[in-house]
Amino acid sequence: MTQVFGYSLPVPWWLFLSLFLGGWVGLSLLVSRGFKRLIHRWTENRKNHLDQIFIRSLHTPFFILLLLLGGWIALGAVELTPKMARFAQVGISLATAFVLIFAGVKIYHGLLTEYGQRYEPIKPSLGILALLGKGLIILVGLLVTLDSLSISITPLLTTLGIGGLAVALALNSIIRFRGPFTGILLIPWISSFVVVGILFIWIYDPQMGVLNDILLRLGVIEKPVAWLASPRLAQISLIAANTWKFFPLVMITLLAGLQDVSPELLEATRVDGANWLGTFRMVIFPTILPSISTGVLLSTIWAYNSFTLPIVMTGGGPLRATEIFGLHIFKLAFDAFDFGAAAAASLVLFLQILAVIVLYLKFAERE
Amino acid sequence: MALLASKRARRRWSRGLAYAFLAAASAVVLFPYLWMALTSFKPIEEFFTYPLRWFSQNWTLAQYAGVLEDPKFLACLRNSLLVSSLVTGISLLLSIPAAYGLTRLPAPGGKSVLVGILSSQFFPPMIFFVPFYIILSRFKLLNTISGLVFAYLSVTLPICTWMVATTFRNIPRELEEAARVDGCGDIRTIFEVVLRMSLPGILTAGLFSFVLAWQEYIFALLYTTTPAAQTAPVLLFYYLGQHQIDYGRLMAAAVLLSLPVIFPFAFMQRYFRQGRGEGSIKG
Secondary structure (H helix, E strand, O other), X not given: OEEEOOEEEOOOHHHHHHHHHHHHHHHHHHHHHHHHHHHXXXXXXXXXXXXXXXXXXXXXXXXXXXXXXXXXXXXXXXXXXXXXXXXXXXXXXXXXXXXXXXXXXXXHHHHHHXXXXXXXXXXXXXXXXXXXXXHHHHHHHHHHHOOHHXXXXXXXXXXXXXXXXXXXXXXXXXXXXXXXXXXXXXXXHHOOHHHHHHHHHHHHOOOOOHHHHHHHHHOOOOXXXXXXXXXXXXXXXXXXXXXXXXXHHHHHHHXXXXXXXXXXXXXXXXXOOOOXXXXXXXXXXXXXXXXXXXXXXXXXXXXXXXXXXXXXXXXXXXXXOOOOHHHHHHHHHHOOOOHHHHHHHHHHHHHHHHHHHHXXXXXXXXX | OHHHHHHHHHHHHHHHHHHHHHHHHHHHHHHHHHHHHHHHOOOHHHHHOOOOOOOOOOOOOHHHHHHHOOHHHHHHHHHHHHHHHHHHHHHHHHHHHHHHHHHHOOOOOXXXXXXXXXXXXXXXXXXXXHHHHHHHHHOOOOOOHHHHHXXXXXXXXXXXXXXXXXXXXXXXXXXXXXXXXXXOOHHHHHHHHHHHHOHHHHHHHHHHHHHHHHHOOHHHHHHOOOOXXXXXXXXXXXXXXXXXXXXXXXXXXXHHHHHHHHHHHHHHHHHHHOOOOOOOOOO
């Protein structure tokens, strides 16, 4: 039973929500296509090319704003638990704020492509802006869709990204022992989830665990900490274990991207007097950008989908702090034996992931 | 001259820094495993000493003996090996022709099929649990090794096809044409040129599917119930679920479970970055 604007409907809230949002996406597509046709017809006769760019670039923000409006309506219509409502509010407000920024960037983009021909030096800043937009879009796409633990996946992703990038750069800059180092660093990726879970349970163990032992000897903590017993600590510990497991994936993706960096270009930049930061920014980073976005996409999806470590390490506890969406579905199906609900909920999950993928593909084809 | 020397010195410094960083990262990666190995050689009494004793005073193989004497563990290990090698063999056998057809033959819509294959990787695995359960139970394949193999193939086959297709695409067509001009038949061209050149890619795909089947445990947890078909990760999961967890046995079992993937991988990792058939056109 769901209370929708005071009426009670005989469907669970998330089913209603997904049906509503699905319908809304279709509707927004239709409306925004009409809007696009309208502004194209409207700007057809304009002599000033700049005007056209200005006005036409408003189409995408309009579409996304429409989508978000649906989110706001849904948020008002359905009674969520306070925690979820807060997350949804934060996500949608962030997304709305971002779209407004995005519209500004798009107009700026339009201006730059217009004048870029004449004023060459402006171009690099365009790249950075577009990049920023891309990163933010991915981040917002994440924030909007993620629920309680998954919000704390964002630090996981940044750690993964930075750690993976640093290791890949270091690996790329050495010649001897590159093979052995790569082999060692890939080990977490090939190890079994059960084994990883056991390893970390054993390390986190309050009495017999080595983590407490090290920290006690270093004097960081005064008495042993039960890492998996309090909600917040359990989340952080799980994120650490997850990062350990997933960072080789990012590393190998970036390493593959680094093979495409042209040595001649690097040498030329060095001769021209760029320091390492300059060469990184001007040569390396633009080359590996596609690999970065692929790595971010893959690790986002896998971290979002993977509930194997929580099952082994905490079983979703304490107080369901580590029960991520996937685990929730698993429990619906095989603890509560509510197969129908589980199937519907996994469809909702799939829609969320689809949103991230579609955003990614949209940007990938623009490259 | 002085400038050159300083540049060289700086480069040496940065290289040293890279090595130090990599060594630190490797230490972080290896530490949990080392700790597990150290624990597995300890007698059980030393687990509870305070302060913790890192290196045991009397090394023992008792934990390993305990695990290896357990007929359940051996059966599960055998199942794991069987399932993984079957999955690897079948997915290679099917994915190589599929990849060849999709990349080389004028198949209608070959590219969109490939994209579809890739996007199947993005589906949340939770979607498959219930349908697979129903399908397997209808075909009376629950709690059998072949049922597990079928379930894993649905995951590994697309990935393998994608990986092999990627390596096929990197082989220049001119090479095949040259082989034909020199008098090779179709089949011989495929075996002697295409397959030989893409061997690293094929090996990687095989390793990938082996690792995937070896470490998977959710499907195995759901679709098997007795040691007749259970795989080793499931058994480990059960060890973990017991009221009084026997950590010594758990550690030894985990070490034994990790070895079969880590060793082949250590020898094969060079294929990951090697051999794209570059430069073979020039000569």
